[in-house]
Amino acid sequence: MHHVVLEQWSRRASRVHALDPRAKLVVTLLLLIAIATSPALGGAQFAAYAGLLAAVVLAAGLPPGGVALRAGIVLPFAGALAVMNWLAGDVARSVAILLKSYLSVFAALVLVGTTPVARLFAGLERLGAPRSLVLVLQFLYRYLFVISEQAQHMRLAAQSRGALERAPRRTRLRAPASAVAVLFARSYRRAEAVYQAMLARGFAGHVEPVAPLRLAGKDLLAAGAASGAILAIRLGL
Amino acid sequence: MCGEPLIEVVNLRFRYEDGTAALDGVDFRLSASETVALLGPNGSGKTTFLLHLNGLLQGEGEVRVCGLKVEKQNLAAIRRKVGLLFQDPDEQLFMPSVLEDVAFGPLSAGVPPEEALRRARQALAQVGMAEACDRAPYHLSAGEKRRVALAGVLVAEPEVLILDEPTTYLDPPGQRDLVALLRRLPQAKIIATHDVNLARALAQRAVFFERGRIVSDGPVEELIERFGWDTSAASGS
Numbered sequence: 385m386h387h388v389v390l391e392q393w394s395r396r397a398s399r400v401h402a403l404d405p406r407a408k409l410v411v412t413l414l415l416l417i418a419i420a421t422s423p424a425l426g427g428a429q430f431a432a433y434a435g436l437l438a439a440v441v442l443a444a445g446l447p448p449g450g451v452a453l454r455a456g457i458v459l460p461f462a463g464a465l466a467v468m469n470w471l472a473g474d475v476a477r478s479v480a481i482l483l484k485s486y487l488s489v490f491a492a493l494v495l496v497g498t499t500p501v502a503r504l505f506a507g508l509e510r511l512g513a514p515r516s517l518v519l520v521l522q523f524l525y526r527y528l529f530v531i532s533e534q535a536q537h538m539r540l541a542a543q544s545r546g547a548l549e550r551a552p553r554r555t556r557l558r559a560p561a562s563a564v565a566v567l568f569a570r571s572y573r574r575a576e577a578v579y580q581a582m583l584a585r586g587f588a589g590h591v592e593p594v595a596p597l598r599l600a601g602k603d604l605l606a607a608g609a610a611s612g613a614i615l616a617i618r619l620g621l
Numbered sequence: 622m623c624g625e626p627l628i629e630v631v632n633l634r635f636r637y638e639d640g641t642a643a644l645d646g647v648d649f650r651l652s653a654s655e656t657v658a659l660l661g662p663n664g665s666g667k668t669t670f671l672l673h674l675n676g677l678l679q680g681e682g683e684v685r686v687c688g689l690k691v692e693k694q695n696l697a698a699i700r701r702k703v704g705l706l707f708q709d710p711d712e713q714l715f716m717p718s719v720l721e722d723v724a725f726g727p728l729s730a731g732v733p734p735e736e737a738l739r740r741a742r743q744a745l746a747q748v749g750m751a752e753a754c755d756r757a758p759y760h761l762s763a764g765e766k767r768r769v770a771l772a773g774v775l776v777a778e779p780e781v782l783i784l785d786e787p788t789t790y791l792d793p794p795g796q797r798d799l800v801a802l803l804r805r806l807p808q809a810k811i812i813a814t815h816d817v818n819l820a821r822a823l824a825q826r827a828v829f830f831e832r833g834r835i836v837s838d839g840p841v842e843e844l845i846e847r848f849g850w851d852t853s854a855a856s857g858s
């Protein structure tokens with residue numbers, strides 16, 4: 385489960401982990417904008433962004449291969465778009481789509497992999513993101529666990545009854561299709577129960593971070609340096 | 622502290638959205654430092670009843686906790702007085718680490734983080750889970766989850782503890798530990814359970830639910846006898 389691994393990464397200790405989430409959020413946003421607006425033929429720029437991200441991954445002590453692999457999750461989605469552009473004769477653009485989406489997801493993973501979610505959400509809220517949006521994101525995050533746990537239980541139950549292995553290929557595909565409906569219904573009920581449990585324990589609209597956020601000189605310094613590097617790359621300095 | 626009775630329920634009725642009449646006129650009183658067992662068959666309305674005691678569900682009729690009517694403007698105060706341990710601990714644990722999960726209640730109530738964490742550590746020690754602070758709740762065993770969930774309830778120092786099937790998933794030593802732990806807690810308790818030994822060990826009084834009503838109210842042993850509720854006796858003579 386990807387989110388479990390990310391969560392473990394986010395709890396490690398490094399200088400990148402220790403930075404204030406607001407500094408990391410702002411820099412990541414800047415990087416995403418820079419990547420998105422880079423020209424399609426800017427090969428050197430993409431290499432420079434990748435180098436920057438690699439440096440952060442190393443400084444944070446995250447496994448480079450693990451991050452690189454997980455960022456690949458976007459490729460099937462981006463791939464479809466890329467193929468369409470390729471067919472339309474725009475090869476440069478289709479390559480750029482792949483590179484840009486891969487780098488963007490990589491950057492997001494670095495952010496999430498170095499910042500515990502509670503702090504990430506607190507940072508978002510402090511930066512002025514609408515409270516309701518932060519709340520929805522929080523629930524979305526918690527329910528990821530609900531759904532993946534539920535799916536795992538159902539898969540185990542099905543396997544232990546020998547359902548998947550012995551069935552002919554046709555029904556093997558049909559079973560998961562109806563299982564998705566059940567999974568959704570169960571997850572919905574589960575999610576409702578989790579929400580009730582939160583209310584029972586005094587949930588009042590937002591989750592307080594355990595460690596209060598404090599923007600220090602080192603945060604501003606790091607954010608400044610990183611932003612400078614990103615701008616320099618983007619503007620071709 | 623609050624006056625007598627701690628909990629008062631008058632003619633409570635509740636229907637789920639799908640039309641199931643889960644509660645059909647329940648009257649109930651709980652006095653301070655009393656422990657009552659809720660017995661009754663599956664689907665008789667025990668869990669539904671418990672969810673009304675802190676306003677997670679609101680039906681027709683009247684529910685008062687410490688003299689406060691269960692209604693919107695009193696919910697925050699009532700939820701601080703009523704500690705609810707859910708039937709399924711997976712639903713109760715929703716923060717990324719054990720310590721943060723236990724600290725959730727105090728943090729939501731506006732207790733400063735350091736103090737909230739201190740209380741959370743203390744509550745974890747109380748249930749014998751002090752070493753699990755930094756673990757992820759979803760990696761704990763079922764019995765450990767139950768204890769962490771209990772810590773998350775105790776940390777708020779509620780006036781009444783409401784426990785829904787607290788011994789499910791626990792091995793026999795785990796059940797004994799839990800009974801010993803619950804006995805040490807001074808609070809009034811309501812315990813919904815199918816475990817007659819648990820009921821005997823903790824409660825003096827029991828009420829018996831059947832199709833959404835309390836059909837009997839009296840000493841535990843008498844009710845177990847009357848309804849043939851003792852599993853070991855059923856297979857005997």
Ligand SMILES: Nc1ncnc2c1ncn2[C@@H]1O[C@H](COP(=O)(O)OP(=O)(O)OP(=O)(O)O)[C@@H](O)[C@H]1O
Nearest residue numbers: 637638639641643662663664665666667668669670
């Ligand atoms: N979310 C729900 N939606 C619709 N019906 C529900 C829901 N939850 C419970 N019910 C129904 O309400 C009735 C009472 O259920 P409840 O869970 O309160 O019983 P219970 O006494 O706690 O049972 P158990 O001993 O199995 O835990 C049952 O008929 C049940 O099917």
Ligand SMILES: [Mg+2]
Nearest residue numbers: 667668708785
């Ligand atoms: Mg129940």
